[in-house]
Amino acid sequence: MQDIWCHIHSLMPIDAAARAACLSRTFLSSWRCYPKLDLGCYPKLTLTRRALCPKTYGADLSLRIGSILRNHSGTGIEELTLFLYEDEEYIFPISLPSLGVRSSIRSLELRSCVFRPTPELGPLRGLTRLALRDVRITGLKLECLLSNSLALELLDLIHCHRIIFLKIPSVLLQLSCVKVRGCSYLRAVQNKAPNLSSFTLYGQVSKLSLGATLPMMKVFVMRCDKVIRYARANLPPIMPNLETLELGSTFEVNTPMLPSKFLNLKHLIIQVNGETLSPSYDYFSLISFLDASPSLETWWLDHESVFEGSSHLRQLPECHHDRLKSFEVIGFSSAKGLVELTCCIVKSAVSLERLRLDTLCGDIRCSDGNDSDSWDICEPISEALLEEAIRGVAAIRKYIEDKVPPTANLIVLEPCPRCHTTTVDHGW
Template sequence: MLFVSLSLMPLQNVLSSIVSRLSLRYAIRTSVLSRQWKHLWCDHPNLRFHLYMLERRRSRGSAPVTEHDLIALVNRVLQQHSGTGIDLLKVSCALHSEHPHHIDRWVKFAIVSKAERLVLRLSKYTKAYLSAIGCPAGRPERYSFPCHIFGASKDDGSYLRCLQLSSVSLNLPAQGFNGFPNLTKLTMLDVKITDEHLECLLSKCSLLEFLGIACCRTLTTLRAICPLNRLKHLKLQDCRSVKHIEMNCGLITLEYSGPMIPLQFATTSSLRNVHINLFDINSTLRIFRRLSMSSDNIAALDYITTGFPSTLQHLETLKLSNDEYKRTTSPVRLVDFIYLRHLRLELNIFGGWETDALDYAYLLDCAPSLEKLELHMWMQQCGHVPYREEHGELRSLPWHPHTHLKSIHITGFFGHKDQVELALHILRCSTMLEAMKIDCRVTIMPEDNHSVIYKTREYLDGYLVATAFVQAADQNNVVEVLGARKVFFTATDGSERFYFVS
C-alpha cells in the first residue's frame, strides 16, 4: 500500500516522505548524497536532540561531548530548518539557568513553526533517581520556562497539543498569559511551580485530557476549580509536599504513588482504572473518604472491602501496592465491584505469623466478573516453613463457582500453608480457568529492603510444595509451576536420576 501511494507522488515528494521517516541524525546525513537530497532534511517533522546524536568514535585523549556541543547543534539545525510541518521539538540535555537565551530561542521557534509537541528534558537525573533521592544538593538553578512568550498574541501556543517539562521553573506572568487553549497532554517532572500558578495554568487548558505530575516538591495543593471536562487520566507520582488535591473533573484512570492525602473529584462514577502505590495504606482511605483513622497499618483487603466508595462500581482494573503488617479484621462486603475485570495486588508482607494469605479468597466474592487476578508477594524472612502434611490438615472455606476467572498469576510462592490453601481455593472455585501460573521467585521488592536476598532453597521449597499439593489437585491441566525445574541425568550405574535447579 505504501509503495502504491508513493508511486503516485512526484519524485521530490517521494524523497521527502522517505527522509521524514528517518531519524533526524540520519536525515541530515542524506544531504551529502546529491544536490537533490541536500535540503530535503530541512522539512523534517520530528526534531529530537540529545547527546547521543553527537557520539563519535573517540580516540584516546579526545574531549568528551558536552552540553555546549548540543547547544551548537540545535542552533545550527534550527537555523537551517524551513520551520514548516513540525510535529515535535524535543531537547534532552542537562541545561539550566545559564542557558536561557538559547532555550528561549528554541521555544520561540516551536511557537512560530506551529509545532504540536514540545518536550524539554533539562536534567541528567531520571525519574527513579529523583523519586528515591530527591533534589540533589548543589544542583544549578533551574531554567525558567518563558510563559510570557505565550501571551504576545492569541495564536501563540494555540497549535501546541502536548507539553512535557522536566527540571524547569515555571512562573506565570501577572497578566497577558493566554495559556494553551488546545493542549491535550501536560507532563511535569521535577518542575518548580507554586500552587497558585499551577491552578491558573490548568484553568487555561480547558481541553486537557492527560495530566502527569511527578517529583514536584514545591507543590502543597493541587486544585482545579474551573471544570476540566475532558480530563480523563490523572497521574501523580511522589509529590511528597502535597497535602490536598481537589479536581473538577470526571476521571477514567487514576494513578497515584506517594504519601496519602485527601483527594476530591467532582465525580468518581466514571473511574474504570485505579493504580495506587503506597506505603501508608491507612492514610490511603482518606483519598476518597474523610474518616478519622487510627495510626495502625491496615491490611490491603480491608482497604479493598471498606476503603473504596460505592461510586466505584464501574471499576474495571485495580492495582494496589501495600505493606502488610497484620491480618485483615474488618467485615467483608460482597459483590461490590461487579465490573472489575483485572485485579493486581502487590503485597510486601512483614507481619510474620499475623498475616494469612487465605483471607484473600474473599476477593472472588467481591468481584464476580473478575477475569484476571495477579497476586505478587514479598515476604520478610520471618520463620515460616514450607508446608508438610505433618503440619496439619489444609483449611477449606465455603465456596461457590466463579464463572469468569480465566487467568491467575501468583509470584513469591514459598509454599507456606496459607499460600497453599489460597491457591487450592482459587483453583477449586474457578470453573472456567484457562491458566494458573505459580512462580516461586520474587518479582517485587520494598524500596527500603533491597538488601534482602532469597536463597535458592526458598524457591525450590516453593516449587516442590506447589507441585505436590496444587498441581496435583489440578484436574484440567491449567496449573504451571515456575521458578525451578527438574534436570534429568544418567548415573554411572545406568539409572536415570534428576536434581532441581532454580
C-alpha cells in the same frame, strides 16, 4: 546564495540544525524552512541538554531556549518536550514567546526545571497532555496552569516535591486520566473534574477527595499502607463501574469478608511486601476479592514472603466463580494462607485457563531456567529466598498440582538447577 545555505542546513541532524540557528543569523533564516520541521499535522520539538549545548547555563540557556521557541512560532508545534539535568535551575518561560506556539501546543512535557506559570501565560487552548517530572512547581502555580488548560485530558506528575496540595479544578471537563507518583510531600488531593475515569496515586496522603467522578471511575491505582483493606471496605459502593483495580502496600492488615460487590471488576493487581508484613498476616483473607468480584477475569498477585507452611488447609464452602481465566503469583512461597488462597481459586474458578506460580519474585533467569525471558546467568538471590522458593515448589507439588483441572495450564517457575543449588528441608 540563500538556497545554498538552506540546502546545507537541511543536511544537518535536527539537534545540530537547532544549535546552528541559535548561533548564526544566516542559519536562523534557513531554520524557518528546515525540512524536518515539516511533519504534517503532528510537528514535534524535543529539546535535550545535549541539543542545547552542554556548556550553556543560566541566562544563556534561557535565551537559547527562548530563541528556539520564537523561531518555531510559525511552524505550529503540537508536542514540546524539554529534558534538562536533574540539578538544572532553568526557569521555563513564564509566558510562551509566541501566541502561535501557545495556541498550537497539544502536549507539554518538562523534566528537571523550574516552572512558574502565572495568569500572564494565558490560556493553552489546545493542550491535552501535561507531564511534569522532577519539576519545581507549587500546587498553587499548577492550579493556575490547569485552570487555563480547558482541553486537558491527561495530567502526569512524577517527583514534583513542592506540591503539597493538588487541586484539580472543575473546569477541566475533558480530563479523564490523572497520574501522581513519587511526589513525596503531597498530603492532599482534591479533584473536581467531573469526568475522571482513571486515577493513579503512589504515596501516602492524609486526604483524598475525588468528588463526583467516582461513579465514572474505571481504573483506580493506589499504593500506600493499608490500602488493600481500605479498597475492599470502601470502594465497591462508590465506584460501581470500576473495571481495573491495582493496589500496593508495604504494611497491611487482613481483608474482611463483606457483602459489598465489585460487580464490574475485571482485572485485579495486588502487590504486598512480605518483609514488612506482620507474621500474623493471612493471605487467605484476600479471597474476599474473589467473592466480591463476579466479573473478575485476571488476578495478578505480587509479594515477597518467607513464612512457614502448615498441612491443615482451610477451604471456603460453596465458593463458585465462572469468569476468572488467569491467576498469577509472583514470589509464591509456602505461606499457609497463600497456599490456601491458591487452592481455593483452583477449586472455585471453573473457567480458569492459566495458573502461573513464580517462586522467585520475578528474578531474571538464565537460558537453563524455565522462563521465556532468559539471560546467560540467573540474577543472584539470598539463601533464605532460595530455601523458601524450594519450599514453595514442594507446596505446589503436594497441595495444588493435582487439583488443577486439565483445562487449565499450570506454569511453575522454579529455582534454576544450574545457578541456584542448595539442600533444603522442605518442611512438609
